[in-house]
Amino acid sequence: xxxxxxxxxxxxxxxxxxxxxxxxxxxxxxxxxxxxxxxxxxxxxxxxxxxxxxxxxxxxxxxxxxxxxxxxxxxxxxxxxxxxxxxxxxxxxxxxxxxxxxxxxxxxxxxxxxxx
Numbered sequence: 001x002x003x004x005x006x007x008x009x010x011x012x013x014x015x016x017x018x019x020x021x022x023x024x025x026x027x028x029x030x031x032x033x034x035x036x037x038x039x040x041x042x043x044x045x046x047x048x049x050x051x052x053x054x055x056x057x058x059x060x061x062x063x064x065x066x067x068x069x070x071x072x073x074x075x076x077x078x079x080x081x082x083x084x085x086x087x088x089x090x091x092x093x094x095x096x097x098x099x100x101x102x103x104x105x106x107x108x109x110x111x112x113x114x115x116x
Contacts, residue, residue: 007032008054017061022054029054 008029015021033050035043062068106112 003033005029005032017058017065017067022058025054025058026051 005028008025011028012021012025029051030047033047035046035050037043040046
């Protein structure tokens with residue numbers, strides 16, 4: 001669910017994207033956003049995610065405006081994931097896991113499939 005942080009927007013309006021602005025915006029946002037405990041994810045994780053989105057926005061804004069400050073200088077680099085691969089060997093002993101390892105037809109499958 002998208003929520004508009006109107007108080008945070010008002011705080012940021014007309015201010016330069018500096019560390020002080022960021023710290024103030026974080027304080028306003030923390031007081032403004034309430035994450036419901038609806039069991040979709042941990043509240044603490046989702047709260048940190050909201051702050052991370054704000055941080056990402058401010059860093060992007062600094063780059064676009066050409067006003068990168070030393071506090072944010074290292075954060076403007078794009079993350080490029082490294083290719084990786086893996087293999088897994090699995091040895092299966094049919095007799096050890098029988099009858100779980102064998103396909104067993106459902107008793108009513110024929111009747112269901114024929115519409116009876």
